[in-house]
Amino acid sequence: MEGYRRFLALLVSALLLGFVAVVCSIVWVLRYREGLGWDGGAAEFNWHPVLVVTGFVFVQGIAIIVYRLPWTWKCSKLLMKFIHAGLNTIAMILAIVSMVAVFEYHNARKIPNMYSLHSWIGLTAVIFYSLQLFLGFAVFLLPFAPVPLRAALMPIHVYSGLLIFVAVIASALMGITEKLLFSLQSPAYSESPPEAIFVNCLGLLIVTFGALILWMASRPHWKRPPEESAKVQRPNGGAPEGVEAESTMTDCSNADRSDAGFNSEAARKRNFKLDEAGQRSTM
Ligand code: HEM
Numbered sequence: 001m002e003g004y005r006r007f008l009a010l011l012v013s014a015l016l017l018g019f020v021a022v023v024c025s026i027v028w029v030l031r032y033r034e035g036l037g038w039d040g041g042a043a044e045f046n047w048h049p050v051l052v053v054t055g056f057v058f059v060q061g062i063a064i065i066v067y068r069l070p071w072t073w074k075c076s077k078l079l080m081k082f083i084h085a086g087l088n089t090i091a092m093i094l095a096i097v098s099m100v101a102v103f104e105y106h107n108a109r110k111i112p113n114m115y116s117l118h119s120w121i122g123l124t125a126v127i128f129y130s131l132q133l134f135l136g137f138a139v140f141l142l143p144f145a146p147v148p149l150r151a152a153l154m155p156i157h158v159y160s161g162l163l164i165f166v167a168v169i170a171s172a173l174m175g176i177t178e179k180l181l182f183s184l185q186s187p188a189y190s191e192s193p194p195e196a197i198f199v200n201c202l203g204l205l206i207v208t209f210g211a212l213i214l215w216m217a218s219r220p221h222w223k224r225p226p227e228e229s230a231k232v233q234r235p236n237g238g239a240p241e242g243v244e245a246e247s248t249m250t251d252c253s254n255a256d257r258s259d260a261g262f263n264s265e266a267a268r269k270r271n272f273k274l275d276e277a278g279q280r281s282t283m
């Protein structure tokens, strides 16, 4: 794989930053806020930042780059789809629970709902995320969608997936700022108390994590090579646009398949050429 060490360095950094961001969100609510609980009070609200940072930011980020891990290229595409869809489903569930927490808290305290830009962008991201998940399952996982439909939807799927991820990060930053402005009274946010510095750093971690994920997901030469059997169908080695050669094999142990394009510079180059032509080589 071209630039394997660079990919690995970015991956390890992203995982580390994302993990530290999750830990910081937990430390924030346990050390500086009212802890975690499910009583309609502040402790219930606190599940909101913890679950969105864990699910909607960290788990979604991993789901986005999971196809790009070079050691998974010997696994069947079907298995990788299950992993990608499974991680996105976990992120969705955590996001929904976090929504329940914040709406219940607002209703219990008689605070108006959906008045802020944060809540507009946030809820829009959740709605589009569930649509993306549903369409992803219906079009790319279930075997019913015709190939031209898969081909037409793939660029939209990738674009909207990345856009939602960016919107989630923007919403998280707005939420963090709001929360600090609301809850830091004496000393105020503007006086930079330790909590403010700590949580500003959490925001920086989230932005850097997002930047690394977006970089890895937008490098054409780190994309998963086309399935070998699709390449066999085309003597020039490339899978025709919209064609997905799905194997029923779902493990990563098949030695024959492990030759298939895994670590193969030729496969990478073929894949890169397809990209230059603006095509998605794999669906
Ligand atoms: C409220 C979504 C992250 C803090 C809300 C509401 C939504 C939402 C839909 C409206 C609830 C209502 O009106 O009853 C999201 C999404 C996030 C996210 C999708 C994903 C990144 C965060 C984070 C924080 C936060 C990281 C940091 C503490 C708040 C606060 C409110 C709120 C303080 C109440 C004030 C308001 O309605 O704007 N969030 N949120 N949010 N969220 Fe978030």
Ligand code: HEM
Pocket: 064, 065, 067, 068, 081, 082, 084, 085, 088, 129, 130, 132, 133, 134, 135, 136, 137, 140, 141, 157, 158, 159, 160, 161, 162, 164, 217, 223, 224, 282, 283
């Ligand atoms: C690729 C996002 C759900 C199937 C991608 C990519 C993104 C993305 C950003 C580009 C990855 C890359 O270029 O390496 C999302 C989001 C989802 C979601 C945010 C949920 C809300 C699903 C589901 C399926 C699916 C449920 C069904 C299996 C695929 C496939 C690819 C893909 C087949 C192409 C992988 C490749 O290029 O080899 N998705 N996705 N996605 N996604 Fe999803």
